[in-house]
Amino acid sequence: MPVDPWINWDWLSTHVHLFLAALQEHVTLTLIAVGVALAISLPLGVIAHRWHALRNPVLTVFGIFYTIPSIALFSLLVPYTGLGTLTAEIGLVGYAVLILVRNVVVGLEAVPADILDAANGMGYRPMVRLLRVELPLALPSIFAGIRIATVTTIGLVTITAVIGMGGLGELILEGLVNNFHTPLVVATVLSVVLALVADLTLAATQRLSLPWARTA
């Protein structure tokens, strides 16, 4: 049997569509997870910040949830939600929510009291103050959370391969099962590249959209 090279370029050139499809699934799973998580975390973070008694319980509960290994969580869901997208997304959304809620809360807490006083003095009502003063100032922290959540989710998506999803993880699993290096190596590299590109894109977006926070 000939030695299997780490990347078989001939095979790769005729199977590009496999990688594009996996990449697309990977990006879709990630976008849904981070999007849904953001929609949950913003209100939840604001509530946990506003009603102070909720802050520590909310962060503790999510902290415990976050400790659960993703493969264990997916497996606990399988008997109820089956193998597939729903099971994968419940886990991915859950982990992203923890990262985001924490950053929303920390960002809101970091708004200086002077600024809140000034906003009150200018006659802002609580809701308007939240939307026009507090959230814009918390955005750098929220953005940092989105970046971490996105990169983390891209990594975790590969693990959903064991429950039949996986995007690029599916190709890693295929490489393992068939003892074939090319899909394994290329998919792992693509996953890292995807995470780094997503991180840089978000960093650039943050710079462009938050001109008031450019010093950091």
Added chain:
Amino acid sequence: MSTLANVLRWFLDPVHWSGSDGIPTRLVQHIQLSAECVLIGALIALPIGILLGHYGRFGNLAINVSNVGRAVPSFGILVIAFQIFGLGDLPIIISLTALAIPPMVTNSYVALREVDADIKEAARGMGYREFAQVLRVELPLAVPLIMAGVRTSAVQVVATATLAALIAGGGLGRYVIDGLDQQDYTKLFAGAILVALLALATELALAALERVLVPRGIRLLRAPKAQRATTFKVA
């Protein structure tokens, strides 16, 4: 509800509590492997992070190692290591150790960096030599954050060790992976519960260790517990 009843029956069955595929054996395998990797990882990562933090050099490197580590899919690394090193514990130990290093480097760097400059100057004024200053002044102050890094790493290693069953590793992951392969959802669910409990137990045990390691005076000083540890989840 039938799943839960079956799982309960699975746990009560004495067959699952003995032999080479019994819970005690699998648990010991899992803990032993994870502990080895965290220990090797700590021996590599902590000196690097502590040195960089003490001298305040290569801060970008120390911070970015976690950013890059977060981007690396643990599953892919595990399988690639398996293809390089073949069957056995070696590929598992190498990839788990590699995953354990980034959060410990970043957190110990930040921990040493955050030691108050005034305190360091006071230590100098009291005649501490550099080594003694690191050992007796800076490290005790840095313990909470360093231990947060160790905790993060340990939980991630326990989680990734579960995936090691995919490359013929032992440990509790066997129940999960075999359960999936055999479509035996009872075994899958039971294995997942054991893995989740072990991860939580790891977190709690290391939190307890942290409480022992932090000197009393500093504990009082740092009453409001800051959550500044690196967020790191790869498995």
